[in-house]
Amino acid sequence: ETGVTQSPTHLIKTRGQQVTLRCSSQSGHNTVSWYQQALGQGPQFIFQYYREEENGRGNFPPRFSGLQFPNYSSELNVNALELDDSALYLCASSLLVNSPLHFGNGTRLTVT
Amino acid sequence: AQSVTQLDSQVPVFEEAPVELRCNYSSSVSVYLFWYVQYPNQGLQLLLKYLSGSTLVESINGFEAEFNKSQTSFHLRKPSVHISDTAEYFCAVEETNAGGTSYGKLTFGQGTILTVHP
Numbered sequence: 001e002t003g004v005t006q007s008p009t010h011l012i013k014t015r016g017q018q019v020t021l022r023c024s025s026q027s028g029h030n031t032v033s034w035y036q037q038a039l040g041q042g043p044q045f046i047f048q049y050y051r052e053e054e055n056g057r058g059n060f061p062p063r064f065s066g067l068q069f070p071n072y073s074s075e076l077n078v079n080a081l082e083l084d085d086s087a088l089y090l091c092a093s094s095l096l097v098n099s100p101l102h103f104g105n106g107t108r109l110t111v112t
Numbered sequence: 113a114q115s116v117t118q119l120d121s122q123v124p125v126f127e128e129a130p131v132e133l134r135c136n137y138s139s140s141v142s143v144y145l146f147w148y149v150q151y152p153n154q155g156l157q158l159l160l161k162y163l164s165g166s167t168l169v170e171s172i173n174g175f176e177a178e179f180n181k182s183q184t185s186f187h188l189r190k191p192s193v194h195i196s197d198t199a200e201y202f203c204a205v206e207e208t209n210a211g212g213t214s215y216g217k218l219t220f221g222q223g224t225i226l227t228v229h230p
Contacts, residue, residue, distance in 0.1 A: 004155070033216055042116075042202050042220030043156070056217050090155055094216060100146075101218065103155035 004104035006091050012110045013081050021076045021107045023091030031055070032074040033101060034066060037088040049074060078109075086111045114139035114205050118221035126229050127195055133188040133224045135203030145186040146204040146218065147177055156202065162186065198228045 005024045013019050025032050031050045035043035045058035049068035063079040072093070078085055088108050092101035119134040137143065144163050148156040160171040167179040177188045186203060204218040 031216060035218075040222075042204075042222050043218075045217045045219070048216045058217065092156075100158050100161060101156075101216070103148075103157070105153070105155045 004091055004093050004102050006089075006104040006107050008107060009105070010108045010110075012112060015081055015083060015111055017081050018077065018079045019081060019109060021078075021089050021091075021109070023074045023076070023093075023104060025072045025074065025091075025093035026102050029093035029095050029102070030072050031094045031096060031099070032068055032072065033092045033094070034074070034076045035090040035092065036060075037090055037106070038084075039087070043090055046076070081111045083111050085109065114141075114143065114207055114219050116203050116205055116219055116221035118201075118203055118224050120224050121222065122225045122227070124227045124229060125193055128192045130191050131189065131193050131197075131226065133201050133203075133226065135186045135188065135221060137184050137186065137203070137205045139184075139205060139207060142208045144206040144208060145177075145179055146206070147171075147175070147186075147188050148202045148204060148220075150200045150202065150223075152199075159188075159201070193226070193228045195228050195230060197226060200225045 033048040034046040037043040047057040052068045067075045088106040090106045092103045115138045147159040162179045170176045203221040
């Protein structure tokens with residue numbers, strides 16, 4: 001079985017720009033969650049998608065948005081990038097909403 | 113809202129020594145508890161989890177953790193560490209409703225960097 005894959009692995013953007021990060025879920029998993037991990041911190045929950053609908057959201061502004069596609073792959077979009085958005089963004093999929101999460105290796109975003 | 117405190121940011125130990133990584137949590141409802149491990153430049157891997165039942169849970173590589181409801185703790189232990197255990201370890205909680213259903217939102221601690229020296 002394939003694991004969770006994320007692309008790109010690294011990305012550099014300028015403040016004010018927009019970015020799209022992509023995630024391919026583990027085979028058969030219909031739930032995807034996104035987390036932000038700032039340097040030296042634990043991951044923080046951004047949101048979760050279940051069957052293409054948002055199923056919970058953390059304390060992040062609306063400029064953080066997402067999509068889940070019929071094949072259960074997912075995107076995280078961030079508009080109007082700020083310097084504090086620099087972080088490792090982790091995607092995690094699970095078989096069901098309350099099943100253990102399987103994490104990808106993340107996308108390292110640097111905003112300059 | 114729940115919170116997680118990992119009491120040590122860094123824990124250096126020698127190979128074959130025992131280790132304990134401490135985790136305390138705060139929540140007004142029932143929780144599931146997890147330990148994840150993160151190796152450099154990688155995502156998080158589930159190490160072990162407590163959902164219900166026996167308060168002592170074990171992983172396949174010798175780690176164990178004990179859920180202590182009265183002390184709201186979920187400390188991770190290993191009786192003899194290896195160089196390969198060097199990594200960052202994260203404790204996490206997930207709130208559940210009265211029926212035991214959770215919603216996939218984990219709250220993580222700040223992490224503990226375990227460094228095993230030869």
